Amino acid sequence: MSASLRCAGIQRFADTYLDGEFGDRERVEFEAHLEGCETCRDKVREQAAWHRGIRDAGPHERAPAALRNRVQRAIARDAQPVRPWRRFSTRAVPLAAVGGILATLMFSKVHWSPVAADVIAKHQRNLPIEVSGGVDQLKRWYAGKVDFPVRPPRLPHAALRGGRLSDIGERQAAYLVYDVGGNKVSVFIFDPGNESLESQRKAIIDNHEVYFDQERGYNVAMYRDRGVGYAIASDLDSGQMYKLVSAAVAP
Ligand SMILES: [Zn+2]
Numbered sequence: 001m002s003a004s005l006r007c008a009g010i011q012r013f014a015d016t017y018l019d020g021e022f023g024d025r026e027r028v029e030f031e032a033h034l035e036g037c038e039t040c041r042d043k044v045r046e047q048a049a050w051h052r053g054i055r056d057a058g059p060h061e062r063a064p065a066a067l068r069n070r071v072q073r074a075i076a077r078d079a080q081p082v083r084p085w086r087r088f089s090t091r092a093v094p095l096a097a098v099g100g101i102l103a104t105l106m107f108s109k110v111h112w113s114p115v116a117a118d119v120i121a122k123h124q125r126n127l128p129i130e131v132s133g134g135v136d137q138l139k140r141w142y143a144g145k146v147d148f149p150v151r152p153p154r155l156p157h158a159a160l161r162g163g164r165l166s167d168i169g170e171r172q173a174a175y176l177v178y179d180v181g182g183n184k185v186s187v188f189i190f191d192p193g194n195e196s197l198e199s200q201r202k203a204i205i206d207n208h209e210v211y212f213d214q215e216r217g218y219n220v221a222m223y224r225d226r227g228v229g230y231a232i233a234s235d236l237d238s239g240q241m242y243k244l245v246s247a248a249v250a251p
Pocket residue numbers: 006007008010033037038039040
């Protein structure tokens with residue numbers, strides 16, 4: 001990474017940074033940029049909120065001792081009362097806002113879910129819609145076609161564009177397309193049977209186990225609700241995706 005990290009690069013690598021995967025030099029450059037750039041600070045904070053809600057699903061180990069120590073020092077420094085002469089200090093105080101997450105970060109091996117792979121592949125294709133309309137129209141349309149209840153999730157700031165019949169692996173699926181601020185969001189509803197929806201990262205949201213995955217710039221979330229499987233793919237960033245799914249699983 002060059003010495004002149006720009007905003008786009010910073011934001012693209014926010015997850016890498018929050019996962020503690022940077023070398024020392026990259027980390028110092030990254031943090032130096034955050035000190036001077038409010039936009040990127042906000043972005044990283046938003047990503048950090050997502051990380052905070054996430055627990056790795058796979059086998060994991062504690063963050064390396066050196067990283068933990070560094071983070072604990074950063075937190076201790078920030079906890080000190082701010083003296084007047086420190087007000088214009090250039091030290092990395094903003095970073096302490098995200099430092100607390102690093103302290104408890106876990107690392108895991110990547111575990112790529114076949115459901116996630118399938119859902120992303122379909123999301124990327126612009127499959128035509130077979131039925132358009134609101135929630136009630138779609139429910140009626142699917143009623144005689146699939147043998148599980150289709151309850152389109154209520155997504156914030158989203159317009160339901162329509163749906164079509166689809167599949168996940170060998171299973172029949174209802175595929176719903178939403179528009180969220182100009183971004184396409186694909187929602188697959190299916191009977192998951194005993195199939196595991198486990199994936200890279202796990203979050204407990206409103207008593208639901210939600211699994212998140214990320215590949216080729218797309219975010220996926222998978223969960224069960226009342227025996228029905230949901231897989232959501234989008235080109236939203238991970239922070240926006242976390243908010244969207246949190247709203248979807250709320251009662
Ligand atoms: Zn920036």
